[in-house]
Amino acid sequence: MAFFKYEYFKLNSTNFPYAHLADKRTQHWLLVESYGDVVALVTLYLLLVRYLPKWMQRYCISHLYNSYRRKPFQMKPLMLLYNFLMALLNAHICKELLFNGIRSKYNFWCQPSRELYTKEELRIAAAVWWFYFSKLLEFADTIFFILRKKREQLTFLHVYHHGTMFPLWWIAIKWVPTGSTIIPSVTNSFIHVIMYSYYGLSALGPSVQKFLWWKKYLTALQLIQFVFGACWSAQAIIRGCDFPTWINVTTIVYMASLLFLFGQFYVKTYQTNKIKDK
Template sequence: MNTTVELFFGLPPKDPEMKHFPLLGSHWPLTTIIAVYLIFILKLGPKFMENRKPYNLTYVLNFYNIFQVIYNSILFGLSIYYMIINPAYDWSCMMHLSLDHPEKNMERWLCYAYFINKIIDLLDTVFFVLRKSYKQITLLHVYHHVLMTSPVYWVFQFYGFGGQYTTLGFLNTGVHAVMYFYYFISARYPELKGSLWWKKYITKLQLLQFIILFIQPIYVLLFNPGCKFPLFLHILQLIVSTSMVTMFSRFYYLAYVKPKPQKSLKRK
């Protein structure tokens, strides 16, 4: 029984440095942030904007988008170095680095920086509310933002920094660097928005990242069954990636594949 439980969970001792990182010492700060976020975007925000005109956030969005491009590009570049150029992990079994590994602090700070960026991402929806762009606040949008924030915290708490889930951060920061660059161009030069043909390819990139994340645990379980990465985290990755592939596929179909209804011509 103990062997089965150990195989399923396989949790290592908690990283003693975890408590020194802001927002990681307790679940209450993040829980409060998520709760306030949901209450604001679903209830208080729309109520506040009910009798107000949409705010002009052009300058705020320009700064925010270019900030996100730079932030995600830096994380993506560092991820390329530590995962491909000078790999710290064995791709066939991505366990987190040992506490005495020379790159352990870099692993901690890269993961933490990614976590903070997922919190910053929540501003996307806040801006939608303040601009009264409610049609963009879809189930996929909210689900994606919450799912990319809260579970990251709990994985840190139960497993620690790094390991197989670093692949998520590696892929996600690359996709987000491209995505926020698109947002920057479309906000900075609204006259070009209709001609930015590569918008749909951003959704394809998002789909591709979750397909890769779906394949990864299957590959490890089939071809390296001796890997001690926790089984329940493999299962969690499969569940999350499946839900994301399903929802992004549906979004792509409705936005780019499904024929648009033709406007009827009125006789004069």
């Protein structure tokens, strides 16, 4: 675990509400101790979303171009590597959480987060940290859209989803890195294995893209995930699960927002286009 016990930024090491309740196992891991680090990185992300497209629009890449607009970057090798590595990382996270949860005899409907130092519990916490860190790596999705001038994909849904997942999972890794936290981690990492595999195959070009008929069903699977996440959190509250109620309430509200936004995207992209085709 020595790899995690190093803090790059430490922009804010002051106390804040409920800091004394944080899980002691993860406090000195990378990007966990200080909320200032999270605020700084999300702010940087939003600034890039705001100003990088303007930079791409205004300046040419070299004096050889007659246009004063920067050409889209061709990033096929990098995108192939990134997407397949992200798929492998999420597969590893999913496997670690499931196997160690089963070995620890977790109740997957309600499992308290205890400060235990068994090998399995520490591996679960490490997998949740990697899941949290993967939300920072996913900022690259947005950067790729901008550099490739895929402005139609830089939607409010995309920026909202990416900009909120990282700080929300900071809460999880800081206060509840084990226990019932593994349920949303497992479901989301499983779907991300499919999603990044799709993106990786799509990056191979038109010769492969014509066989990728299942993008619509990937979005439908994400919608099912949000419904499941909200229902799972609701049942935990109803049955009085020994897991922070405020986290379950936050999960329900967040799942509802994603269900609404992804639902709009699904209807606009697939149902409306289907009607137009007819």
